[in-house]
Amino acid sequence: MRVATLILSATVAAAPLVLPPSASAQPAQVPQALTERLPESFAPLARRLLPSVVNIQTSQTLQAGGNRPDAPEMPQFPPGSPFEELFRDFMERMRPPGSRPGQPPRRQQSQGSGFIIDAGGIVVTNNHVIDGADEINVVLQDNTTLKAELVGVDQRTDLAVLRVKSDKPLPVVGFGDSDSAEVGDWVLAIGNPLGFGGSVTSGIVSARGRNINAGPYDDFIQTDAAINRGNSGGPLFNTKGEVIGINTAIVSPSGGSIGIGFAIPANLAKNIVAQLVDSGKVRRGWLGVNIQQVTDEIAESLGLQGHARGALVARAQEDGPAAKAGIQNGDVILSFNGHEVQEMRALPRIVAETKVGTAVPVTVWRNGKQETLQVTVAELPAEQQQAAAQAAPQQPRAGGAMALSGLGMKVAPLSAETRDRFSLKEDARGVVVTEVEPGSSAAERGLTAGDLIVEVQQNRVTTPQEVQEQIARLRRQNRPTALLLIENGQGQRFVPLRLAPEGKNGSPG
Incomplete structure (x- = not known):
C-alpha cells in the first residue's frame, strides 16, 4: 500500500455490503436516542454547503523533453569533423520518446478542491493542489470562473490560501x-x-x-x-x-x-490559515531540542514511574529556548503548557501551535523526580541546520582499545589517530567506539565503529576507564540496562543497552 496525495486519478466504485439473513437471528434493538440522531437524508445539509465548495483548476508550463534546460548540449566541432555526425547520432538516440528538436513547452493542467471561508473571496485548499502552478482559477458552483491570487502556503501542513475577486459576496462555511x-x-x-x-x-x-x-x-x-x-x-x-x-x-x-x-x-488548520491571511507566512513556536521516543527500556533506565511516555531530550541546542530555561540532555518532557506529552511526536505540534514569545510551564523528569521549568517560546527558524553526514569510517585497529565486557564493543580515547581514522571533528567529545561485535547488545541497538559515547547514565565520560567504571557501578546496583548518550554524523540519541553478565557478549545462545 501507499499513501497517495490527491490530485487527479481514476475512481473505484464501492459495492454495498450485504449480509445473509439468519432464521434464528433477531434484529438488534437500536436505542431511541441513537435513532433520533441518524439523519434520514443529507440533502438539506448538502444543499446548504455546496455553494461554498469550489473547484480549483491549475496550469503550469513544462519544458518539452528535447528543450529541457538541464539537457546536454551538442558539442561544437570543426565543420566536416567525423565526430560531428557521431555525436549527432548519439544525441538522437538519447532523446526521450516523443520529443522533437525545438519542440515548444507544453501546458499541464490539474484539478483539486477548496472552500470559501470569507465572503470577500478567501479560499482554503491544499498546497499540493496549487504547487508549481503558473495560473490558478477557482470555479464556483454556478460555473463562474474567477482568477485566483496566491496569498500564502505552508508546506509543513500542506495548506494554501487563495484570494478571488467577485462582484458579489460569496457563500461561506466556517x-x-x-x-x-x-x-x-x-x-x-x-x-x-x-x-x-x-x-x-x-x-x-x-x-x-x-x-x-x-x-x-x-x-x-x-x-x-x-x-x-x-x-x-x-x-x-x-x-x-x-x-x-x-x-x-x-x-x-x-x-x-x-x-x-x-x-x-480544523483545529490545526485554523491558526495556519489565519496567519496566512494576515501576513502570507506562518510563525511557529520553537523549543530548540532534539528529542526521541521514550521506550520501556529507557523509562526503566531513568526510573520513570508508570508507563513509558514523554519526549526524551537527546540534545538541548545551545542558546535555544530550552537550554536557556535549564532543560538538559537526558530530561524527559512530560508536559508542555498544560498539555500532557504521551508520545514524542506530539511535542513538536504542541510547541509549534504555541504563540511565539509566550512563557509556558514545562514539566520534566530528571534524577528520579519531576521538575517544572518556565520556558519562553521562540520562533522556529526558517531553515533548520541539518547535521552533515560523515564519511564512512575506516575499519578500526584494536590497538589501545578497551573491551567493555558484556556489551560486545571496544572503546578508545579521542586522539589525533582516532579523529583521523573515524573522520571525527576537532570539537568532538566523549569516548570513541572502535569495534562492535556482531550479535552483541551494542550491535542490536545499531551502534557502529566511529560512534561517540558522550554520557553513561547521564554522567559525562571522557575516557574508557570512566565508561567502564559507570558500567560497573550500574551492575553493583543490579540495574538491568545502561543508558548511553551516543553521538554520530546524524546527531545525538539515547541508547539503552542490556547489561549482560561480564564475560558474555549478550548474543543469543
Missing part, C-alpha cells in the same frame, strides 16, 4: 471544533473528484490522531467517506455543516478510494 469529533460521528466530504465538481460522499470518523508520515505535525482525521484524487483541499463537514477537516490524502493500492482517507483537522 471551521468547527475538530477536537470534539468522535470516532463514529457522521461526516460529509464535498469536492471535485476526477473533475466531477460538487460531488458529495458520506461516512464516519474512522479514527483520530493518525500519523501517515506526511510531515512533522501529522494528526490526521481518518474517514471512510469516499475520497478520490481531485478531492484534495476540499472540506470534511460534520452534521452541523462545520468544516472539521481538509481532505488531503488516501491510502490505496490502486489510486482510488478504498475507504481510508485522511483530513487535516
Whole structure:
C-alpha cells in the first residue's frame, strides 16, 4: 500500500455490503436516542454547503523533453569533423520518446478542491493542489470562473490560501471544533473528484490522531467517506455543516478510494490559515531540542514511574529556548503548557501551535523526580541546520582499545589517530567506539565503529576507564540496562543497552 496525495486519478466504485439473513437471528434493538440522531437524508445539509465548495483548476508550463534546460548540449566541432555526425547520432538516440528538436513547452493542467471561508473571496485548499502552478482559477458552483491570487502556503501542513475577486459576496462555511469529533460521528466530504465538481460522499470518523508520515505535525482525521484524487483541499463537514477537516490524502493500492482517507483537522488548520491571511507566512513556536521516543527500556533506565511516555531530550541546542530555561540532555518532557506529552511526536505540534514569545510551564523528569521549568517560546527558524553526514569510517585497529565486557564493543580515547581514522571533528567529545561485535547488545541497538559515547547514565565520560567504571557501578546496583548518550554524523540519541553478565557478549545462545 501507499499513501497517495490527491490530485487527479481514476475512481473505484464501492459495492454495498450485504449480509445473509439468519432464521434464528433477531434484529438488534437500536436505542431511541441513537435513532433520533441518524439523519434520514443529507440533502438539506448538502444543499446548504455546496455553494461554498469550489473547484480549483491549475496550469503550469513544462519544458518539452528535447528543450529541457538541464539537457546536454551538442558539442561544437570543426565543420566536416567525423565526430560531428557521431555525436549527432548519439544525441538522437538519447532523446526521450516523443520529443522533437525545438519542440515548444507544453501546458499541464490539474484539478483539486477548496472552500470559501470569507465572503470577500478567501479560499482554503491544499498546497499540493496549487504547487508549481503558473495560473490558478477557482470555479464556483454556478460555473463562474474567477482568477485566483496566491496569498500564502505552508508546506509543513500542506495548506494554501487563495484570494478571488467577485462582484458579489460569496457563500461561506466556517471551521468547527475538530477536537470534539468522535470516532463514529457522521461526516460529509464535498469536492471535485476526477473533475466531477460538487460531488458529495458520506461516512464516519474512522479514527483520530493518525500519523501517515506526511510531515512533522501529522494528526490526521481518518474517514471512510469516499475520497478520490481531485478531492484534495476540499472540506470534511460534520452534521452541523462545520468544516472539521481538509481532505488531503488516501491510502490505496490502486489510486482510488478504498475507504481510508485522511483530513487535516480544523483545529490545526485554523491558526495556519489565519496567519496566512494576515501576513502570507506562518510563525511557529520553537523549543530548540532534539528529542526521541521514550521506550520501556529507557523509562526503566531513568526510573520513570508508570508507563513509558514523554519526549526524551537527546540534545538541548545551545542558546535555544530550552537550554536557556535549564532543560538538559537526558530530561524527559512530560508536559508542555498544560498539555500532557504521551508520545514524542506530539511535542513538536504542541510547541509549534504555541504563540511565539509566550512563557509556558514545562514539566520534566530528571534524577528520579519531576521538575517544572518556565520556558519562553521562540520562533522556529526558517531553515533548520541539518547535521552533515560523515564519511564512512575506516575499519578500526584494536590497538589501545578497551573491551567493555558484556556489551560486545571496544572503546578508545579521542586522539589525533582516532579523529583521523573515524573522520571525527576537532570539537568532538566523549569516548570513541572502535569495534562492535556482531550479535552483541551494542550491535542490536545499531551502534557502529566511529560512534561517540558522550554520557553513561547521564554522567559525562571522557575516557574508557570512566565508561567502564559507570558500567560497573550500574551492575553493583543490579540495574538491568545502561543508558548511553551516543553521538554520530546524524546527531545525538539515547541508547539503552542490556547489561549482560561480564564475560558474555549478550548474543543469543
